[in-house]
Amino acid sequence: MGRKKVENPSVDEKPKKRGRRKVSEGGASTPKLSSNKKKTLKTIYDEDGEIISLDEIKNNLLKRAKSIGCIEQSDIYDALNPFDVDDETIIDLINFFKDKGVEVVVDDEDDEEISDEDFDESKAALEDDDTEFLDEDSELDDEEEEEEEEKGKKKKAKTKYVVSEVKVNDSVKMYLKEIGKYNLLKAYEEPILAKKILEGDEEAKMALINANLRLVVNIAKHYVGRGMLLLDLIQEGNLGLMKAVDKFDYTKGYKFSTYATWWIRQAITRAIADQARTIRIPVHMVETINKMTRIQRQLIQELGREPTAEEISDVMDGELSAKRIREIQRIAMEPVSLETPIGEEDDSHLGDFIEDKESESPVDYTTRQLLKEELYAILKDLSDREERVIRLRYGLDDNRPRTLEEVGREFGVTRERIRQIEAKAIKKLRHPTRSKRLGDYKEKF
Structure with a gap:
């Protein structure tokens, strides 16, 4: 399901200067939530990365908040983020919680006036x-600071802008x-x-x-x-x-x-x-990664080690399976540039220390070069014509083997004649005095 852009959010009340308050038509303030109550609500409310319908969002929020009797307005906004809603929809949703006996509270820390x-x-x-x-x-x-100090005022000097x-x-x-x-x-x-x-x-x-x-x-x-x-x-x-x-x-x-x-x-x-990331991650998946990261850090403090995927899944009450957690951990890994400097002098890079498993190792390269030199030395025992035919037939010079017909055209003879020359040359190379020199390389290649 694709992400939808929120077109028109809503608010419920003119906030007071500080603290948390209940959203109500009369604007009456309610006592601050205790830290335990806030923590409980945050624990039971966090999306697991799955985008569901608006009605399901409403029912899930109500079910989770009823056990506490309150819900934060910011949590409602976060839940509606993937949906295309307008002011009236959000107002109706907030009134829905009020009718069900659930307090909607607002954290005024960010939206207060900045004096x-x-x-x-x-x-x-x-x-x-x-x-x-x-x-x-x-x-x-x-x-200005000196003047304020001389006058005996305690307030801080203002900055000139x-x-x-x-x-x-x-x-x-x-x-x-x-x-x-x-x-x-x-x-x-x-x-x-x-x-x-x-x-x-x-x-x-x-x-x-x-x-x-x-x-x-x-x-x-x-x-x-x-x-x-x-x-x-x-x-x-x-x-x-x-x-x-x-x-x-x-x-x-x-x-x-x-x-x-x-x-x-x-x-x-x-x-x-x-x-923020080199490889973009969907918004709903970012929320899931953030939730999993918070739990992972909490377990590190409690256990003194990196928690396993199974332990994280248990803390999340099975919302995500251990297999799914491993997948999310793999997705959440930050890409690192191979040009990242290593050391204080910045004369080496990370790519210099990473093995290229596709490239040939120095040992294999050296062995192959020795085999090539030995093979060329053995070919010198053949006649010039026989050596040339073998080189062309097996592509020893340019790694492009030729057919009998192609070699025949180059020598101006038939393909049958080239086959006979090749067979004669191979017979010479199979002689024990020559084949023994190549025997040591047989097992290596």
Whole structure:
């Protein structure tokens, strides 16, 4: 069954600042889920790689979540990822869980508003992060820090985002400084801009996009280390943000950042599945590989060794057989370039240490060369005509044996005469004084 693209996700409620909340029409908050409850839900809900119908998805989610009494909205989104659904379908599905007495909770960690202070802290953390995609020479406004200290204020100094005033040596930092110039929108400004967008106002569309670029960075940084650079993740997330702007319906009363979060995540995860690997793996298979990898790492910590396929299958309650797990492990292997440098001086490559099983070994090559030299020496005992016929008939010079007729044309005689010359030459070569010299090579070839 082919994968289908999600056309229009939905959200349920304007999120609060932090924490987990219940999605309800009244917007009432519920206590945070305990870590045990969250872990249990994650354990019983994870797709096994098989794409089933939408009704089966609904029934499976209900069956698994009823034992706990709650389900995360992100889990619903993940389950619907392979299907072509619209806002109304997702709203109906969430209401379906409510009617069945199942709480739908939302993790607001990613879709909350990013304030100037939070963005400064996030930017500073990214710039100070000791990773290959960032430099460590972030520059703050020292003068402003000194002024703040003199005034006795405890809050951190804000970063100046004017690119022309700050020396920038890293493309990520340049981008962070650039998007820092755009102010966040007030709550009342979102529907005003959304209305103008529906009327075809391109400036309003760009204003809504620019105001949410920080949200993309906040989400993209969680996907670093999965095969794509941070800037590439941000770029893909921006594409999802633009799609969210095109599809946002302000009349439903939902907050744009919550709605856009789904599209941003969907764009980033799809890009990772499509571009992160040299050999592409289907999206549903990536989810299965990730689930199996988490279990494998957990077993390594518990057992102190690599778990067997049977042990992984037992932890997964038989969702995947041991044979299927071995197949997935083979699929999940990352390709390695034969040009990968080996050693500190980079003067050798991985391909130099891999045996070519199709090529002839040095011992066999040497033996064959000695046989050829011995055979040519024996042919010198024949007449020039006999030696020439043998060489042509068996292709000793160019590995292309000739027929009797071809050799006859070259000598200007009949094929019968060439057959007689060949038989006479072979008889001479079979003489014990000559055949004994080739006997040692018989067993080797």
